Amino acid sequence: MLWRALLGRTGISLVTLWVVSVLIFIGTNLLPGDIAQIILGQMATPENTAVLRAKLGLDKPVVQQYLVWLQNVMMGDLGISKAGLGAGLGTPIVEMLGPRIDNTAMLGLIVAVVAIPISLALGLLAAMHPGTRLDRSITFSTLNIISVPDFLIATVLVLVFAVSLGWLPSIVYLRGDESGWVLMKTIAMPVLTLVIVVSAQIIRMTRATVLNVMSSPYIEMAILKGIPRRRIILRHSLFNAIGPIVNVIALNLAWLVGGVVVVEQIFSYPGLAKLMIEAVQVRDMPLVQACAMIFCAVYVVLIFIADMATILSNPRLRHPK
């Protein structure tokens, strides 16, 4: 039964991923004109364009183009970028992505490792003392944080830590061989910004989830039995809230995909999102496609984990009738 639920979810995720690939392909082919012409720009003589068109397979029907593209993506060939076009026919995108993916993954992992424990603790703390001054100040400040743009938080952090105090660099300059303290100092600002943004969301949702569990009959029973509040939260409600909380965490890490775009740009962090913005600015469509596919795949996988957490933690969902 459990396996069936798992397989079903996996199937849905794969279909979603496929639909996403179709949407991205349609999106990138909306443009008036022709990728070959855009790539060549001012060098677009008719002969040149024809050669590149044949090379990119643009002379074939759209459906066939899509199938070829999909097949290539599955085989790990993401196409060629406009970059370095002067020398030959552009750089293979796979070569460009490698270090960028590493950097963004590192950023995401560090943010997750820092943000999750902090925000769970604060969320639980707020839920344990609802209505108190502590709870109200936590909910008030997190509401403020989620209402302001990410770049405002980043800007204020730059002002405080880079301009006024001079402790941290305002721009990330990664050479790739930093380690330990130096690395931490280098990427501290983007990490801090993302931790604040993501934590605010997780804190609010953790609090809401735990309070939701707290209003269920068995908790009322436990309260009537005279069990101390602390014990009720840590023994009774937390275990029932774990599924929803994992769900919350996975969802928020998925939202990180959006936050990372702004943060990488503001700190010039050499990650995948910054590469994508640059690709959008110069209209390097194959590169835009590739980056969008990677981000969407991560997003779909995280949503899948969120779904699975909900199913696994709830016996009634685990054994659907």
Next chain:
Amino acid sequence: MSDHANNSDKPLGFDELPDAPPKRKIKLSWPGKIGIAIVLFWSVIVVIGPTIAPYHEADILDEVLFIVPGSDEMYPDTDFQPPSKIVYLGSDYIGRDLLSRILYGARTTIGISVLATLLAYLIGVTAGIAAAVGSRYLDMGLSRVNDALLSIPSIMFALVLIAALDSPGLAWLIVIAGFIYAASVFRISRSLGQEVMVSDFVEAARVRGEGLWWIITREILPNIAMPLATDFGLRFVWVILFISSLSFLGLGVQPPTSDWGSMVKENLPGLVLGSYACLMPAFAIASLTISVNMIVDDISAAAGGKLATKMIS
């Protein structure tokens, strides 16, 4: 109320009819009241902003204005000037008046966001109610399309479309944002609509022989209007944040039109030079979004918080 009905043996007069439930009064907290004041303030600025602005948004101020009387400096710097009598909030990176740009930018930023949210509502509510009242297949079709749209992070979707459309204008920006946010509006209006559709009073209306249009306009829309209004506030905040993020990335509103998001971006280099020019528009955005959220928070608290949980999922 029930003993009234039981004890009387003559037919009920008007004054003996059961009381209607007391009208729920929304009690505003202090943050909520301040929020309303700030939202009203910006609404006024949207209308009269360009009229009261001391300069035009694209005006690069003349050096002559900055000459300090009695000083020999004939060619003073005009960029990133601190607040003074000439420029009340300082000047920006090429010497334009920051206050004027914020006043002009209010119209661009808020205008685009309101229009995009309205568009999202037009598409989302229409499709959502169609899915709620329509046949099973219509519902399934619309929901699957919607699921697919929701499985792409909104910023990624926007980046792909912007790359394809080659620096789209304001109209396209509204369409892109409206289209992207229509997906979540669809989801909430469909689930609200479905809830009303299975209620007893809709069944009664059907038995009475009312048509579909009557049911939609008289039963469904009034019943989902309040939750949707709250959701409109939240959605509006997200659209503002979304559009200013795009502008901040340099992919939204294009210069010389002033817009709060792009103003933050263009003045960012001034931060290390000690100019706060980039913070002003950022705080303008924050004041508006925080205010709307405070108001929404109060309203959903008045609605028993149930609304708030509905909005998370």
